Amino acid sequence: MSGVRALCVSIHDVAPRTFAACRRIAQAVSSVDPSCPLTLLVVPRYHGDDAVPAEFLSWLESRRARGDELALHGYTHADESEPPRGVRERLTRQTYTAGEGEFAASPAKKRQSGSTADGAGSHSMDGRPAASSRPRGC
Helix, strand or coil, X not given: CCCCCCCCXXXXXXXXXXXXXXXXXXXHHHHHCCCCCEEEEECCCHHHCCCCCHHHHHHHHHHXXXXXXXXXXXXXXXXCCCCCCHHHHHHHHHHHCCCCCCCCCCCHHHHHCCCCCCCCCCECCCCCECCCCCCCCC
């Protein structure tokens, strides 16, 4: 072993609706190690919510400026595709993702084209693809 210690911390479903909880989690991690970078998995229109308060955007920008990574985790985080076909698809889309897997109904080829596990890819705040970065430890 090389003696290198690393920790990867991600916060899922970062959205205006979950902002207070996300901020508390980020503060809790910071209280343990202030230099530990986070990956914030952002869902801009969580369950169709169009309101994006300035305070939320400002917080995201401040997190990015301190070295945290912003990754698009979905757009609405809601599966609005046609109904599932078959038992496996129903289990995946209604049980495993609790109806929130907006990319679960996409053909596998499309899902694999993105840079994140859910196929959404990483984007900057203005919607442009973000530069990839290598994992960081704290």
